[in-house]
Amino acid sequence: MNTTIATGWWRRNAGWLAGTLVLGALALWLPYWQARQRDLDLHPDIPVTAKPGQWARFAGARWRLVSAEVVEPGDRRLRGWLRKDAVVLLLRYEVVRAAGTDAALFETCRGAVTDAAGRRWEAGPNALPRLAGPRLPSGCGHGLDANGDQVTIAPGQPLLFQHAFVLPRAQDVHGLHARIELSPLAGVAGRHLDVPL
Structure with a gap:
């Protein structure tokens, strides 16, 4: 029962x-x-991979890594103190905003460099000395040009900008990946632009 x-x-x-x-x-x-x-x-982890020098579509714009350059501590372009065991990596990008894409979304971009071990270096750290030579904007959406004039991203017009990183001198640049990340408001849903160097 x-x-x-x-x-x-x-x-x-x-x-x-x-x-x-x-x-x-x-x-x-x-x-x-x-x-x-x-x-x-x-922390976006879905890469939109692009080859250096080639255009890639990401977040309502076309992006391209124009050049990557290593600046050693004794270089004359450095206007300030840099540790002897460090180098400055300069990455120059070009971005062309599509018509209809909000320019304010590009104000939130941040650059980073990562290696295969998962180490990450942010653009423009405190240890970065001032740089001489032609001045480029450090932001994806606006900045000051070589004449000190304000430059903003316009639809269909290319904007050249630069990110600078302080890396250990022993770090091999050829194994690094350059990243461009935008704010969650940009609607990129966890994606970032990834360019192997």
Whole structure:
């Protein structure tokens, strides 16, 4: 008689039990999914790969890495102190904004360089000395040109800008990847522009 009562209870409550399993699964999965989306917004990990010197479409614009140059500590272009065990990596990009893309989204861009071991260097660190020579904007959407005039990104017009990094001298530049990341408001959904050097 106890077996019949237990079996009857399972049958009577099968819908509730199935619902409990579904809600339990959602209670475990939804917070993970939300945290994953938030993490992708802050730390994009889906690359949009481009080759150096070639155009790539990303975030409503065309992007191109024009040049990569290493500046040694004794170089005359450095107007300030740089550690002897460091070098400056200059990356020059060109971006052409498509018509209809909001120019304010490009104000949030940030540059980085990563290696295969996962190390990351941000553009324009505090240890970066002033640089002499032609001045280029350091932002993707605006900046000052060589004459000190304000330059903003216009639809269909190329904007040349530069990111500078301080790297260890022993770091091989050819194994690095240049990254351009935009704000989550840009609608890039966890993607970043990745250019192997």
